[in-house]
Amino acid sequence: MTWLTVLEHLEVFTEMCSAKFWGEKCRWLVIILIQLAKATLRILLLHWYKAGIQTSPPITPLDRERHLHRSSSEDSVTEAEVSLQSTSTTFIGQRSKRVVRTLNSTPVLQLRRWGSPQEEQRQWSSQAGIQHPPTILTQQEILAESLYITRPLVHLLALGIWGQKSWKPWLLSGIVDIASLSLMRDPKEMRQSERAELRRRTFLLLYYLLRSPFYDCYSETKILFLLRILADYVPGVSLLARPLMDYLPVWQKIYFYNWG
Secondary structure: OHHHHHHHHHHHHHHHHHHHHHOHHHHHHHHHHHHHHHHHHHHHHHHHOOOOOOOOOOOOOOOHHHHHHHHHHHHOOOHHHHHHHOOOOEEEOOOOOOEEEOHHHOOOHHHOOOOOHHHHHHHHHHHHHHOOOOOOOOHHHHHHHHHHHHHHHHHHHHHHHHOOOOOHHHHHHHHHHHHHHHOOOOHHHOOHHHHHHHHHHHHHHHHHHHOOOHHHHHHHHHHHHHHHHHHHHOOOOHHHHHHHHHHHHHHHHHHOOOOO
16 A cells, blocks of 8 residues: 555656656656556455555545644543543653553563553554444455556557547546446445545546547637636636646646546
C-alpha cells in the first residue's frame, strides 16, 4: 500500500519529466511501466492480502483538523476524570499531577514510544477506529474490482492497437468502468470508506467528457464558449475564467487520461 501510494503521487510528475528530458517515446514507456506496477500491486492487495475495495490513494491523507479537534476535546478531561480512568499501570504524582507509567508496565526498549500513557491510548484508539477490516467481497465483486484494476492496461492496449484518435479506446474504457460499478453490491452494506470510494468512481465517469477524443470533438468548444461568456459578462469571474481557459488544454493533456 505504501509503494502504491508513492506511485500514485509521483506518476504525473514522472511522466512530465520523462517527456521533458527524453521525449515522447520515453514518456509512453514510463506510462506503461507505472501502470503495470500499479496493476500488479493492486492485484496482490486484492487476491493475496484480501484488501477488498481499494481507495485511491490506498493510504488516505491525515485529516489534521479532525485529529487536532479530537485531541483538544480529549485534553479537556478534568483531573478527577483522569484519576478515575487511571489503572494499575499508571499513577499520578501528588504535586505535579503528572500521569507516569509504573516500572512494571513499561514495555521493552524496542516497543517503547516515549509518550504519555494518555497520548499512546489516543493513538491506539484512533488507529483501531480507522483500520477496520475490509468488507469480504464475493466472486462477482472480486471480478468487478479486477476489471477496475486492469482497465488502465486495457485502455493502453487499445491505444496501441487503434491509435490515440480512435473512439474505440475511449468506449472500451467507459464500458469497463460501467461494468465494474454495475457488478458491485449495494453500497449500504459496505464501510464508509468503501462507499466513498464507489461514489468517487461514479463521479469520475463525468471525466469522460473531458477526455479525448470526446473533448476534442464536442466538449472543448462548449466549455471555452461558456468560460468566455462568464469572463465577459459576469464581474469578477474573469480573474478565474481567463487563466482557466489558458491552462485547460494543458490540464486536459496531462490529467484527464482514461487510465487516471
